[in-house]
Structure formats: C-alpha cells, structure tokens
Amino acid sequence: xKRNLVALPAMVVLAVLAGAYGSxxxxxxxxxxxxxxxxxxxxxxxxxxxxxxxxxxxxxxLDTFGFAVLLTLITxxxxxxxxxxxxxxxxxFLRVFFLAVLVATFLSGSVTRAYGWMVILGNRGLLxxxxxxxxxxxxxFRILYRQLGVGIALVHFLLPFFVLTVVGGIxxxxxxxxxxxxxxxxxxxxTFMRVTLPLSLPAVAEGMALSLALALSxxxxxxxxxxxxxxxxxNYIYDQIFVAFDIPFAAVVSAxxxxxxxxxxxxxxxxxxxxxxxxxxxxxx
Amino acid sequence: MIxxxxxxxxxxxxxxxxGLTKHYxxxxxxQQIGFRLERGALLTLLxxxxxxxxxxxxxIGGFVAAxxxxxxxxxxxxxxxxxxxxxxxxxxxxxxxxxxMSVAANVAxxxxxxxxxRAEIAGRVRDALAAVQLSAMAERMPSQLSGGQQQRVxxxxxxxxxxxxxxxxxxxxxxxxxxxxxxxxxxxKLQQRLGITTVVVTHDQQEAFILSDWVAxxxxxxxHQFDRPAGVYDAPATRFVASFTGMTNLLEGQAEGQEFxxxxxxxxxxxxxxxxxxxxxxxxxxxxxxxxGDPAACAVGEVGFVAMTxxxxxCEIACPGxxxxxxxxRRPGAPVTGxxxxxxxxxxxxxxxxxx
Amino acid sequence: xxxxxxxxxxxxxxxxxxxxxxLAPVLFVVFYSFNDATMFRLPVGALSLRWYRAFFDSDQFQxxxxxxxxxxxxxxxxxxxxxxPTAHLMARGKGQAWLGxxxxxxxxxxxxxxxIAFLGLFGMLGVGDxxxxxxxxxxxxxxxxxxxxxxASYAGxxxxxxxxxxxxxxxxxxxxxxxTLPQLKAGxxxxxxxxxxxxxxxxxxxxxxADTRTRTLPIAAYEHVRDFDDPTVAAMATVLTLVALVFVLxxxxxxxxxxxxxxx
Numbered sequence: 001x002k003r004n005l006v007a008l009p010a011m012v013v014l015a016v017l018a019g020a021y022g023s024x025x026x027x028x029x030x031x032x033x034x035x036x037x038x039x040x041x042x043x044x045x046x047x048x049x050x051x052x053x054x055x056x057x058x059x060x061x062l063d064t065f066g067f068a069v070l071l072t073l074i075t076x077x078x079x080x081x082x083x084x085x086x087x088x089x090x091x092x093f094l095r096v097f098f099l100a101v102l103v104a105t106f107l108s109g110s111v112t113r114a115y116g117w118m119v120i121l122g123n124r125g126l127l128x129x130x131x132x133x134x135x136x137x138x139x140x141f142r143i144l145y146r147q148l149g150v151g152i153a154l155v156h157f158l159l160p161f162f163v164l165t166v167v168g169g170i171x172x173x174x175x176x177x178x179x180x181x182x183x184x185x186x187x188x189x190x191t192f193m194r195v196t197l198p199l200s201l202p203a204v205a206e207g208m209a210l211s212l213a214l215a216l217s218x219x220x221x222x223x224x225x226x227x228x229x230x231x232x233x234x235n236y237i238y239d240q241i242f243v244a245f246d247i248p249f250a251a252v253v254s255a256x257x258x259x260x261x262x263x264x265x266x267x268x269x270x271x272x273x274x275x276x277x278x279x280x281x282x283x284x285x
Numbered sequence: 286m287i288x289x290x291x292x293x294x295x296x297x298x299x300x301x302x303x304g305l306t307k308h309y310x311x312x313x314x315x316q317q318i319g320f321r322l323e324r325g326a327l328l329t330l331l332x333x334x335x336x337x338x339x340x341x342x343x344x345i346g347g348f349v350a351a352x353x354x355x356x357x358x359x360x361x362x363x364x365x366x367x368x369x370x371x372x373x374x375x376x377x378x379x380x381x382x383x384x385x386m387s388v389a390a391n392v393a394x395x396x397x398x399x400x401x402x403r404a405e406i407a408g409r410v411r412d413a414l415a416a417v418q419l420s421a422m423a424e425r426m427p428s429q430l431s432g433g434q435q436q437r438v439x440x441x442x443x444x445x446x447x448x449x450x451x452x453x454x455x456x457x458x459x460x461x462x463x464x465x466x467x468x469x470x471x472x473x474k475l476q477q478r479l480g481i482t483t484v485v486v487t488h489d490q491q492e493a494f495i496l497s498d499w500v501a502x503x504x505x506x507x508x509h510q511f512d513r514p515a516g517v518y519d520a521p522a523t524r525f526v527a528s529f530t531g532m533t534n535l536l537e538g539q540a541e542g543q544e545f546x547x548x549x550x551x552x553x554x555x556x557x558x559x560x561x562x563x564x565x566x567x568x569x570x571x572x573x574x575x576x577x578g579d580p581a582a583c584a585v586g587e588v589g590f591v592a593m594t595x596x597x598x599x600c601e602i603a604c605p606g607x608x609x610x611x612x613x614x615r616r617p618g619a620p621v622t623g624x625x626x627x628x629x630x631x632x633x634x635x636x637x638x639x640x641x
Numbered sequence: 642x643x644x645x646x647x648x649x650x651x652x653x654x655x656x657x658x659x660x661x662x663x664l665a666p667v668l669f670v671v672f673y674s675f676n677d678a679t680m681f682r683l684p685v686g687a688l689s690l691r692w693y694r695a696f697f698d699s700d701q702f703q704x705x706x707x708x709x710x711x712x713x714x715x716x717x718x719x720x721x722x723x724x725x726p727t728a729h730l731m732a733r734g735k736g737q738a739w740l741g742x743x744x745x746x747x748x749x750x751x752x753x754x755x756x757i758a759f760l761g762l763f764g765m766l767g768v769g770d771x772x773x774x775x776x777x778x779x780x781x782x783x784x785x786x787x788x789x790x791x792x793a794s795y796a797g798x799x800x801x802x803x804x805x806x807x808x809x810x811x812x813x814x815x816x817x818x819x820x821t822l823p824q825l826k827a828g829x830x831x832x833x834x835x836x837x838x839x840x841x842x843x844x845x846x847x848x849x850x851a852d853t854r855t856r857t858l859p860i861a862a863y864e865h866v867r868d869f870d871d872p873t874v875a876a877m878a879t880v881l882t883l884v885a886l887v888f889v890l891x892x893x894x895x896x897x898x899x900x901x902x903x904x905x
Contacts, residue, residue, distance in 0.1 A: 010740060027757075109841070116669055213748070220845060258750060
C-alpha cells in the first residue's frame with residue numbers, strides 16, 4: 001500500500017510513455033487529411049506496406065548506421081587516451097581541469113556547439129579565413145554542408161559522453177592490479193595492454209553504446225551543419241512532417257528506425273554483458 | 286538459572302528467542318534458534334562469518350523479518366513490530382553515525398523521535414556524552430572523530446534512549462588491538478553498571494570470553510552451544526565449537542576400557558565413557574612434554590615445527606599416525622626441532638569426549 | 642605515470658590537440674559574440690556588445706527565453722518529484738531494474754521518434770496548448786537524467802544510518818526526510834542541473850511540440866541561424882556557456898567533479 005504510493009509517480013510517467021509510443025504505432029495506421037495537420041481513419045496497413053515496399057529509405061538507413069558506427073569508433077579512439085590520462089594522472093589539478101572542460105562542454109548545450117562549428121567551419125569561417133590568409137589554399141575548402149562537417153561536430157558532441165563514462169571504468173581498475181603486474185616483471189606498456197585495457201573494456205563498451213545511441217539519434221547537428229545535404233534518418237523523418245506534411249508515414253519510418261536502433265543497441269548491450277562477465281573487477285564498482 | 290520470577294509469578298526473561306528461522310531463497314540463514322537470557326546479562330553471538338549471527342541480531346533489531354519463531358523482550362512479543370517501535374537499540378558495524386549531524390545531534394536523534402521536551406533532551410544528551418567521556422566533543426562532526434570516539438558516540442546514541450535490549454554488531458572490529466581491549470573492558474563495566482540486557486556479535490572468541498555472561502556459538506545458521514564462557518571453553522558441545530575455540534587436537538579412535546586408543550599416535554586416559562564414533566578433544570595447553578620413556582607418556586613423537594606465541598611455545602609433535610599440538614612454557618631447555626619426546630596429559634580432566 | 646621524454650612529448654601534443662578541439666567552438670563563439678561586424682573576417686575589427694542588445698531586445702528571442710525559463714521552472718521540480726521516490730524504489734525494492742530501463746527509453750530512442758510519439762499522443766488527447774505539451778514532454782524526457790544522478794548517489798549511500806534512525810524510533814518517512822535525503826543532497830543537485838540543461842537545450846523533441854507562438858530557445862536559435870547570418874546566436878550561446886560554467890563551479894564546489902565521475 002505504501003510501496004504503491006512510492007511507485008505512483010513512476011507509473012504515471014510510464015503510462016505517458018506507453019501512451020506516446022503506443023499512439024505512435026497507431027498513427028501509422030491512419031491517413032493524413034490533405035491540407036490539414038490532422039490524421040484520420042480508416043485504419044489500414046498502407047503506410048507500413050509503402051515503407052516496406054519502397055526502397056527509397058534503404059540508402060538513408062544504411063548511411064545513418066554506417067555514419068554512426070564510424071563516428072563511434074573515431075570517438076573511442078580519440079577519447080580513450082584522454083579518459084586514461086584523467087583516470088591515472090597524479091596531478092589533481094590537471095584531472096579536475098580536464099574534467100571541468102568536459103563537463104562544461106557537456107553542459108554548454110548542443111545549440112551552442114553546433115553554432116560554434118558552423119562559424120568555424122563555414123566557407124567564410126575561422127578555419128578557411130586562417131588558411132586563406134596564410135596562403136595555404138586559394139579557394140575556401142568546403143567542410144560545412146557535407147558529412148565531414150557534421151562528423152566533426154558530432155565527434156565533439158559525443159566525446160564528453162564517452163570520456164566521462166570510461167574514466168569511471170578505468171578508475172575502477174584497482175591500482176594494485178597494475179602494481180602487481182609491474183612487480184611480476186611486466187613493463188608499463190604491456191601492463192596497460194594486458195591488465196588495464198581489458199579490465200576497462202566493459203566501460204568502453206558502455207561508452208560506445210551511449211555514443212552510438214546519440215550518433216544515431218543526431219538531429220540538430222545534421223540539420224544545422226548539413227544544410228539539407230546530409231540525409232540521415234532523423235532528418236528524413238523531420239522532412240516527412242514539415243516538408244511533405246505526412247505524419248502517418250513519418251510515424252511508420254520512425255517505427256522502422258526505432259526497431260533498427262533497438263537492434264543495434266541490443267547488440268551493444270550483449271557485447272557489454274559479455275565483456276563484463278569476462279573482465280569483471282569483482283565488486284569494485 | 287536463566288530468567289527470574291516476575292511479581293505476577295510469570296517468569297519473563299530479558300530476551301527470549303524461540304524457533305527463529307530465516308531463509309534467503311533455499312539458503313537458511315538461521316534455523317530454529319532458541320535461548321533465554323536473563324535481564325541485565327550480556328550474551329555474545331560467536332561464530333565465523335556467514336554463520337547467521339548478524340542475521341539473528343538484525344532479526345532481534347527488526348531489520349530482518351523472520352520466517353518463523355518468536356522474539357520476546359521481558360515477556361512482550363516484539364516479532365511483529367517495525368524497528369522504530371522495538372525497545373532495542375543497535376550499535377551498527379561501522380557505527381552508522383549520521384554524517385551530516387554533530388555528535389550532540391546524533392545522540393539527541395532518538396529522543397527527538399520520542400518527542401521528549403527539548404530541555405530534557407539537552408540534559409540527557411549531556412549525561413550520555415559524559416558517560417562515554419565525550420562531553421568535549423559534542424559539537425564535532427562524526428568525520429572529525431577517531432574510530433574509538435565514533436564508537437562511543439554510537440554507544441551514547443543507543444544508551445540515551447534507555448533501550449531494554451542493547452545490540453552491538455562487531456563493535457570492536459574496526460579498532461586497533463590496544464584500543465579494542467580497552468573498549469571491551471569499558472563496555473563491560475558500563476553495561477554492568479546500567480544493568481542493560483545486551484547482545485554482542487563477534488567472531489573473536491577472546492572477545493566473547495572477556496565480555497560475556499553467556500556465549501552462543503553458531504555455525505551454518507544453527508546454534509551449537511549456549512553456555513557460560515567457561516562451559517564453552519571447558520566442555521565444547523560439538524566438534525565445531527571445539528575447533529572454533531582453539532581445540533586443535535581432535536583425535537579419532539576407540540575406547541578400550543578406561544583408555545582411548547588413537548591408531549598411530551597413542552593411548553589416552555578417558556575422562557568419561559566414549560561411545561563408538563567419539564572423538565577425543567585436547568587443547569594444546571592440556572598436554573605437556575615428558576621424556577620418551579616416562580610412564581605418563583601417552584604418545585611418543587618427534588618435535589617438528591615450533592612457534593613462539595608469547596609466554597608459551599606451540600610445538601607440533603609428529604607421531605606416525607598424525608601430529609599433536611602441545612603448548613609448553615618457554616624456558617631454557619625447551620624442546621628443539623628434531624628432539625624425540627613423549628606427550629602426557631597435563632590435567633586428565635581437560636580431555637573432552639565429543640560425539641562425532 | 643612515469644614516461645620517457647618522447648612519451649611525454651606525445652602525451653602533451655595529444656592533450657593539447659584534444660583540448661583545442663574541445664574548447665574551439667565555445668571559445669570562438671564567445672569571441673565572435675563581441676565582434677562588431679555582421680560577418681566574420683580577418684583581421685578582426687572592433688569589439689562591441691551590439692549582438693547582446695540584439696539578443697535581449699529581439700522579438701524572436703525574448704518570448705523564447707521567457708518560455709524556456711518558465712518550462713525549466715516547472716520541469717526541474719516536477720522531474721525531481723518523480724525521480725526521488727523512483728530512485729528510492731529502485732535502490733530499495735527488489736526486481737525494479739526493468740523500471741529504470743523503461744524510464745530510460747527516451748534517452749536511447751532517437752529524439753525525433755520520441756518527439757513524433759508525443760506529437761501523436763497529444764494529438765489524440767487534443768492537447769492544443771504548446772506550453773502544456775512542452776512541459777509534459779520535456780519532464781518525461783528529463784526524468785532519466787535526474788534518475789541517473791540519484792541512482793549514483795544511492796549507490797554510494799551507506800544504508801546503516803537510515804537503519805540506525807529507524808532503530809532509534811524514526812518512522813520510515815522521518816528517517817528518509819531527516820537522514821537519507823540530506824545524504825542525497827549531491828545527487829539531488831546534480832539531478833536538478835542535468836534536468837535543467839536537458840530541458841533548456843533539447844531540440845529534437847521540443848521542435849515537434851512547439852508552435853509558432855510558443856518556442857524554446859534552441860528552436861528560436863535554429864530558425865534565426867537558418868534565416869539570418871549574424872552573431873546574435875553567438876551572444877545567446879555565450880550566455881548559455883556562462884550558465885554552464887556556473888554549474889560546473891557549483892558541481893565542483895558542492896560535490897567535487899571527481900566524485901561525480903566515480904559514481905556517474
């Protein structure tokens with residue numbers, strides 16, 4: 001009875017969520033009333049059939065997943081050494097400084113950062129102005145409005161999430177294990193490869209899963225930095241609503257997207273569980 | 286004599302537990318625990334980690350709901366009460382002081398919960414802190430105190446609410462050896478002065494013997510022996526109690542008349558009848574070394590390992606059928622490794638016959 | 642870490658590059674916001690506060706700023722009011738892992754999908770008011786972020802003081818209020834900050850729930866950037882960065898950034 005009272009708020013939120021995701025599968029069964037913002041019956045599977053039959057979305061889906069995986073890998077490669085440094089540096093000042101930069105970046109908001117990259121990477125932006133002034137290039141080098149620009153900004157967006165997740169994982173690797181390895185005659189590089197890295201892999205998998213989820217759902221960055229020319233699923237869906245005014249079909253594409261993202265994340269979660277079983281540091285969480 | 290007569294003629298113990306059982310899934314944490322403890326007595330629950338002693342303490346405190354059994358405090362069944370309504374107070378392992386409150390606020394907490402007038406709270410807190418010699422620390426935060434001081438705060442916090450049962454969970458395990466011994470004596474004196482029925486959990490037999498009126502030895506969820514400290518030491522009820530309290534020579538053999546014959550080791554005089562399958566238990570201190578040809582020698586062997594333990598040396602005597610451990614006073618001419626010696630009983634009554 | 646001179650140089654270079662990469666957009670935006678010219682051009686011209694005036698006087702940004710603050714003022718306490726009992730349930734109950742997983746869905750599910758889901762739900766329920774839609778939608782979206790901070794706090798929490806309080810006669814509610822909650826202060830603060838940041842920064846869900854009259858700052862900023870090319874948004878971004886910096890200082894002062902990571 002008292003427990004139910006404690007659970008009540010969560011249950012209300014769950015009901016809203018269930019209602020939202022449920023209604024959205026139902027929306028796909030309806031049809032847009034032309035020229036209005038409302039949808040109406042009769043119920044039919046037409047939109048779902050159109051989605052499954054039409055091959056138009058396949059390249060967009062493949063592009064999105066390929067791009068997200070690539071960004072996740074780049075983020076992990078750039079981020080891991082930083083996480084290692086933060087976790088293991090003996091200088092408290094440096095540790096807090098780097099953490100502060102990461103947390104500030106994380107808290108400063110995505111609009112700020114997307115806009116920052118726009119003005120840096122634009123044809124008349126900081127980077128091109130510097131290169132032109134230095135005489136290194138004749139023509140502005142186009143970075144913005146293509147995958148390169150979106151990718152740079154997204155890696156910047158993902159980096160704090162990845163690093164902050166992995167720092168915790170590395171700090172949880174007991175120092176004593178590294179010392180034991182050194183004591184038994186293993187050099188610093190080999191100690192890292194054979195002790196620290198394997199034991200931090202579960203956290204790396206967690207960080208990569210988070211990065212993948214965020215990269216897949218990236219929307220504002222491709223919208224602002226892609227200028228309509230970088231087509232990812234999220235933006236494709238947005239266009240269905242705000243350009244084609246077809247909410248039911250957008251809901252169907254979203255449903256497909258949801259299924260694919262969940263599948264990708266389940267794979268990551270499985271990998272993480274596998275790593276955790278293999279490399280658990282024994283209750284030192 | 287356990288328990289005492291109530292004016293109404295009803296005998297009510299300070300604490301009475303019967304048939305107490307708690308399962309976690311298929312694992313039985315405690316099984317059929319029962320005992321009666323008279324008012325004002327101190328009982329220690331002694332056993333290795335995982336034996337169920339902490340579960341039993343938490344069941345008395347109300348933090349574990351038992352599957353079966355009854356808990357009576359001075360005749361009142363408290364089994365159904367939540368912790369806040371039980372007349373118990375616990376000194377938790379690690380003390381569990383409220384980290385965000387001063388020492389005085391920690392001690393006052395229980396009185397505030399009872400809605401005692403503020404003026405009375407102040408006086409009682411002062412008295413409680415004085416009783417544990419911490420009057421000067423009232424405004425400190427717990428993190429500014431040493432381990433021993435924190436423990437006294439935890440004790441004061443319990444005593445101030447005048448519980449009818451005081452529970453302590455491994456109260457001395459976090460302290461250095463010297464401080465531990467000092468605090469043990471201090472707790473015992475305070476407890477005797479206040480006459481409060483007390484239950485202490487410990488895995489240290491020494492601590493149990495120093496503190497207790499009664500000792501309950503537990504293993505694997507079962508109560509093996511409930512006895513006076515001397516009873517536990519001199520007459521262990523089971524093989525487990527014997528070995529847990531340091532009876533390292535547990536010999537298998539057969540009774541032949543008044544003697545117990547241990548194959549490959551020797552023959553020992555029996556203090557009591559030994560049915561088939563019995564063990565003969567001998568503490569290292571119950572044995573002494575003699576010349577190999579001494580008529581009192583029960584066994585003959587060669588001195589192996591010798592370890593200094595303080596006033597005594599612990600010798601391992603290798604016999605053909607196994608080794609005996611013998612504690613001997615350290616003095617010139619003590620046995621050296623490799624010497625051939627005889628082993629005799631120092632005091633025949635110290636041999637114990639144990640059912641297997 | 643002991644390293645040779647080469648290793649040291651490589652580490653320094655790497656750290657400098659990563660720091661440059663992390664700080665570049667924010668630093669440049671701050672600098673750009675004080676630039677008097679409409680367009681960026683080298684060498685840099687005069688400095689001015691022109692774009693800050695433009696931001697605070699704007700017919701576009703003023704209502705958006707007000708709406709965002711009102712939404713945050715409702716969303717943050719609402720989120721905490723749900724997160725506190727839920728985190729307690731997850732920490733103390735048995736088999737509540739699914740609850741956390743279910744509530745975390747909006748983080749894992751692409752924002753656009755969640756946005757459309759809410760759009761569909763509110764369409765069916767006939768919720769026409771954009772403010773109501775945004776407040777409910779963002780509260781649900783922010784919950785997992787607060788919950789994560791509180792769960793971390795619970796993970797580091799010693800449970801025995803709460804038991805001691807019960808033992809000394811406190812009812813469960815009083816023990817929670819007087820002993821457990823004060824120990825969760827850091828988690829509550831971090832949870833509030835995360836909820837605030839997510840509520841004010843969210844674009845992908847909010848864009849589906851807003852309408853032409855009620856918009857949040859990120860939407861106003863996006864539309865401004867789409868239609869104009871001047872540093873007004875840089876001024877806004879600088880203000881937001883300043884707020885973020887204050888949050889970092891508060892977190893370091895009250896919790897300590899290192900602790901935040903250990904349980905995060």
